[in-house]
Amino acid sequence: MGRILDTLVVAQLRAECVVGADMYHLRDANGRRGIDLLIEARDGQIIAIEVKATAAPSREDVRHLEWLHERLGARPAIGLLMHSGPRIFRMAERILAVPIASLWSS
Template identity: 50%
Template sequence: MLRDPDLLGRLLDSFVTAQIRAELVVSDFGPRLFHLRQADGRREVDLVVEFADGRLVAIEVKAAAAPDTAEPRHLVWLRDQLGPRMVAGLVLHGGPHAYPLAERVYAAPICSLWTA
């Protein structure tokens, strides 16, 4: 499994989605969770969290330890389409550090889901 990056990526996506979904179920903010894929398959965003007030946070999950500025291209596209309605894009990754990738788009470790 660890030698098949495609399988590892899908497993990691599923794991992170399950963790985020569990958090949203108990949230007081009334968020809804979506997956976005264009009909032609050119762009895809792993998770889109929509809050009751219409604001969105878009999330990509990557196994890489240090995503570079090319990783969030679909998040940047979505941010540009939605404007201020998309308050943040987040690339959750396998590394230890959080850092900005683009305007309102950030990289953060997957383990940050369990830290305060």
């Protein structure tokens, strides 16, 4: 289920980011840490996104986003944990949990 959700989210965001941003996937050299999606705007702003197939994300689910913030300082504008639950809430400083369904709502 997780890979399907990852693919769905990336495909939707790719359509939204055609102009003005680049998209990347990040893994560290030893493969222990990674970020599902980095969106880098032309001005250098970065949005880091993790996708989780859970309706109840936990602090453990944002550990790689926190790792990236520690490595890059203020450069990531925000970290998003996209989840299958119904609401938006704060997970940590500059890290929000956001429903995947919000990609299709206004």
